[in-house]
Structure formats: C-alpha cells, structure tokens
Amino acid sequence: xxxxxxxxxxxxxxxxxxxxxxxxxxxxxxxxxxxxxxxxxxxxxxxxxxxxxxxxxxxxxxxxxxxxxxxxxxxxxxxxxxxxxxxxxxxxxxxxxxxxxxxxxxxxxxxxxxxxxxxxxxxxxxxxxxxxxxxxxxxxxxxxxxxxxxxxxxxxxxxxxxxxxxxxxxxxxxxxxxxxxxxxxxxxxxxxxxxxxxxxxxxxxxxxxxxxxxxxxxxxxxxxxxxxxxxxxxxxxxxxxxxxxxxxxxxxxxxxxxxxxxxxxxxxxxxxxxxxxxxxxxxxxxxxxxxxxxxxxxxxxxxxxxxxxxxxxxxxxxxxxxxxxxxxxxxxxxxxxxxxxxxxxxxxx
Ligand code: ADP
Ligand code: MG
Numbered sequence: 001x002x003x004x005x006x007x008x009x010x011x012x013x014x015x016x017x018x019x020x021x022x023x024x025x026x027x028x029x030x031x032x033x034x035x036x037x038x039x040x041x042x043x044x045x046x047x048x049x050x051x052x053x054x055x056x057x058x059x060x061x062x063x064x065x066x067x068x069x070x071x072x073x074x075x076x077x078x079x080x081x082x083x084x085x086x087x088x089x090x091x092x093x094x095x096x097x098x099x100x101x102x103x104x105x106x107x108x109x110x111x112x113x114x115x116x117x118x119x120x121x122x123x124x125x126x127x128x129x130x131x132x133x134x135x136x137x138x139x140x141x142x143x144x145x146x147x148x149x150x151x152x153x154x155x156x157x158x159x160x161x162x163x164x165x166x167x168x169x170x171x172x173x174x175x176x177x178x179x180x181x182x183x184x185x186x187x188x189x190x191x192x193x194x195x196x197x198x199x200x201x202x203x204x205x206x207x208x209x210x211x212x213x214x215x216x217x218x219x220x221x222x223x224x225x226x227x228x229x230x231x232x233x234x235x236x237x238x239x240x241x242x243x244x245x246x247x248x249x250x251x252x253x254x255x256x257x258x259x260x261x262x263x264x265x266x267x268x269x270x271x272x273x274x275x276x277x278x279x280x281x282x283x284x285x286x287x288x289x290x291x292x293x294x295x296x297x298x299x300x301x302x303x304x305x306x307x308x309x310x311x312x313x314x315x316x317x318x319x320x321x322x323x324x325x326x327x328x329x330x331x332x333x334x335x336x337x338x339x340x341x342x343x344x345x346x347x348x349x
Contacts, residue, residue, distance in 0.1 A: 011094050012109040014329035016146070017087065017126075019072045019115065020168025020191060020296065022052070023326035024090050027333055031323060033090060039082040040068040046081060051089045060211065072115065073169050074188055077122045084129035087112070091133035107136035111329045111344075116142040116172055117186040123345055131349050139339065139346040141332060143167075143325050144174035145181060147294040149342070150328030151318035154289075155179055156341055160282025161289060164271055164307070165325070166297030168192050171267050173274045175282055179342040183277045189266040191297040194219050201259035202238060206249045210238035219300070224257045225264045226302025226309075264303065268310045275311055290314035294324035 016023040017037065024033035035052035042049065043065050050058065050068075058068040071082035095108050110130050114123070123140055130138035144163050145155070153161040155176045165172040168191045175183040198215035202208040210218075214236060222232045233252040240247040271291070278286070291313055293304055298321045308315040318324050332339045 012333050013091065013094055014111045014113075014326055014333045015087065015090060016113045016143070016323075016326035016329060017072060017083070017115075018113075018143075018167055018325070019070065019074070019170060021322070022086065022090060023323060024094060025326045025330040025333075026094060027330070030330070031326060032094060034323075036070075037072055037086065038068055038070055039079075039086050040066060041082065041085070043067050048085045048089070051086055070169075073192070076115065076117050076119070077126075080122065080125060084125065084132075087126065087129045088133035091130060091135060095134060107134050109137045109139075109333065110135040111139045111141060111333045111339075113143045113146040113325045113329045114140050115170055115186060116144060116174070116181070116184055117170065127346050135349075137346070137348045139332065139344045141329055141342070141344045142172075142174075142181065142184075144172040144184065145176060145342060146326075146328035146332070147172075147318075147324040148174070148176050148292070148328065149331050149338075150324030150326070151292050151294055151321075153292060156338075159285040159289070160278065162274070162278070162286045162291045164267075164291060164293050164298070165295040166190050166267065166293065166300075166303070167295045168297070171270060171295075171297070173270050175274065175278050175286070177282065181343060182279070182282065183274050185270055185274050187266065187270045189263055189270070190295070191216075191219075193263045193266075194223065194260050194297070194300070197259050197263045198223075198256065201255070202236065202249075202251075203241065205255070205259075207241040208236065208238040208247055208249055209241055210236060214238065218251060218256060219260070222251065222253050222256050223260055224253060224301040225260065226305040227257070228253060228301060260300075264300075264306065267297075267303075268307055271307055272311055275313075287313055290316050293317045294321040296322040 012027040014025045022037045025031045036056040038055040040050040040055035071079040147165040148163040171190045195215040304315040
C-alpha cells in the first residue's frame with residue numbers, strides 16, 4: 001500500500017534546461033511541463049517572483065526594481081543563481097508538493113540535459129542545485145547526446161551519428177558513437193540570432209522598430225532558409241523610427257529569407273566544420289543515415305534542404321524536434337542499462 005502511494009507521489013524526472021524553453025518529463029507519464037526559460041526576480045534581494053510563462057510576460061515590462069531574464073540565454077549559464085532557482089522550482093513543482101501531506105516519500109532521481117558548453121564548475125553547481133531541491137541522484141547529460149537519443153539514433157553502435165540541435169541561444173553539433181561524443185561544437189548562433197536579424201532588417205530596410213517577440217513571430221510565420229514554392233507575406237507592426245509613431249508594413253518571404261541568410265550560413269558553416277573534423281571512418285555512416293536535425297530552430301522552413309545542398313549529405317528533421325532532448329533524457333531515466341552506457345556526469349550525492 002505504502003509502495004503504491006509512494007509510486008503516486010515520487011516522480012523521477014527528466015529536465016531539458018534549454019536556453020529558450022524548459023521541458024520536464026516524468027517517468028511513465030511523459031512530458032508534463034513545457035515553459036519558457038525565464039525567471040523574474042527582485043533586483044536587490046534576488047528573491048524569485050515568477051518562473052516560466054508568468055516571468056516571460058514580465059519581460060520588457062518590469063518596473064525598475066524587478067528584472068526578468070533568461071538564465072541560460074547564451075548557452076552557457078549566464079546567470080547561475082537564476083538557473084539554480086529555475087531548476088529547483090521545477091523539481092519542487094513536480095515532486096515536493098505532495099510531500100507536505102505524506103512524509104518520507106523517496107527522493108527523486110533527476111536527469112538534466114545541459115548545453116555542452118557548460119563548464120565543469122557549472123556542472124557541479126547544477127548538480128548541487130538539484131540536490132538542494134530534493135534530488136536523491138542527479139545525472140547531467142549533454143544536450144546533443146540527449147537529442148540524439150530522443151531522435152532514436154543508434155548512439156550505442158560503433159556507427160557515427162551526426163546531430164544538429166538548433167535551439168534559441170545555441171546550436172549544438174555533435175558526432176556520436178559508442179555512447180560518447182566524438183566531435184562536438186557549440187556555437188552561439190541559433191533562433192535568437194535569427195530574431196535579431198529580423199529586427200535589424202526591419203530597422204535598416206523599413207525604419208521600423210520591432211520587439212523580439214514580433215521578430216520571432218515573423219520568423220515563424222514566413223521565415224525560411226531555402227527558396228519556397230509558395231510566396232507569403234505578413235503584416236508587421238512596430239514603431240516608425242523617425243516619427244516615433246505606430247506603423248505597419250508587409251514583409252514578404254524573399255526579403256525575410258535574405259534577412260536570415262547570414263545567420264543561417266553561420267549555422268551551415270558550423271556543420272561543415274564538424275564534418276571536416278570528423279574521422280573519415282564515420283563519414284560513410286553519416287552519408288548513409290543522414291544528418292539529423294533537432295531543436296525548435298530546425299523547424300525553420302527549408303533549413304534541412306539548405307544544409308543538404310551545402311554539405312552534400314542527406315539531412316532530415318527528427319519527429320517533434322523541440323522535445324527530442326527531454327525525451328532522450330527521459331529514456332535514460334527509464335533505462336538503467338542505457339544510463340550506464342552513455343557519457344553522463346553525476347550520480348548520487
Ligand atoms: P532551447 O533548447 O535553446 O531552449 P528550443 O529547442 O526550444 O531552444 O528552440 C527554441 C527556438 O526555436 C526559438 O528561437 C524559436 O523561435 C525557434 N522556433 C520554434 N518554432 C519554430 C518554427 N516553426 N520555425 C522557426 N523557428 C522556430
Ligand atoms: Mg535545446
């Protein structure tokens with residue numbers, strides 16, 4: 001009976017600490033949380049006021065004594081305290097609430113996906129934060145590895161798999177074989193930079209001042225990396241640079257693609273560099289299996305086609321690419337054998 005109750009309330013969990021979005025999945029239940037990685041807090045006391053959507057709504061609208069920030073924005077942990085607060089918030093959200101009613105519930109095992117650029121010191125700190133939030137054991141897995149597992153790649157085989165995870169703050173490119181990362185590159189060019197490119201374009205070409213959210217909306221609505229058969233346009237609202245008054249302008253597919261091209265080319269260059277560094281015996285495997293794309297940014301129209309054309313290898317976007325990392329982390333949580341065989345850091349306290 002007690003075991004049954006414990007089973008109800010003790011949740012081992014997998015977390016994707018993304019630069020743009022945090023996802024949480026629970027053993028046997030799947031994804032339960034999918035929220036923007038944003039924290040709002042008091043500037044002076046650092047007291048946390050909100051996490052997730054509520055904090056995101058505060059972005060750009062905070063009074064002077066409050067700040068709303070993305071703790072991992074640039075792919076490294078740019079604000080450690082905020083990252084720890086966010087991690088702790090989500091662990092407690094899914095785990096600790098019932099503990100108030102039933103004591104002695106086993107503490108959860110946690111698998112956290114972290115950007116591969118995170119330093120050793122930061123890793124230990126993330127692990128400590130998980131322990132402080134009540135975890136019994138905490139394992140850290142690098143996001144490209146988790147994404148590859150989530151995408152269903154044969155990472156344990158001696159074959160080489162190439163995964164490109166295009167997130168908000170970083171693009172992680174890795175070749176994986178025998179459960180380990182063979183070549184790895186993390187570049188700070190991804191979805192956020194694409195949004196910035198839209199902002200610059202609006203300002204320079206149309207004297208229109210637009211915010212980050214509008215820029216992202218434009219990118220998602222009509223953005224592309226490769227010429228599309230269909231032409232589209234979207235109305236963009238902003239402020240006229242000269243008059244300071246509201247102004248609406250139509251952007252079309254081609255001009256937005258041109259605006260994004262520079263940033264997209266950076267991502268392609270990163271993929272090329274990793275291929276150049278890849279030991280030749282893996283190249284045949286990658287040719288055969290294709291390059292796998294994951295992450296929210298891989299949904300930019302035609303980015304698979306462009307990469308395929310540029311590197312002359314097949315490229316495919318994994319199913320539900322934005323959840324690949326958390327699904328990969330969840331598999332590690334559920335499969336003890338797999339956890340032993342892939343490169344992770346951490347363990348029991
Ligand atoms: P992270 O892992 O860094 O948190 P995600 O994998 O959640 O990032 O991806 C977030 C990025 O994906 C954002 O920059 C967002 O604008 C972008 N994105 C989401 N959907 C689309 C889409 N349909 N087209 C282009 N970009 C998209
Ligand atoms: Mg990610």
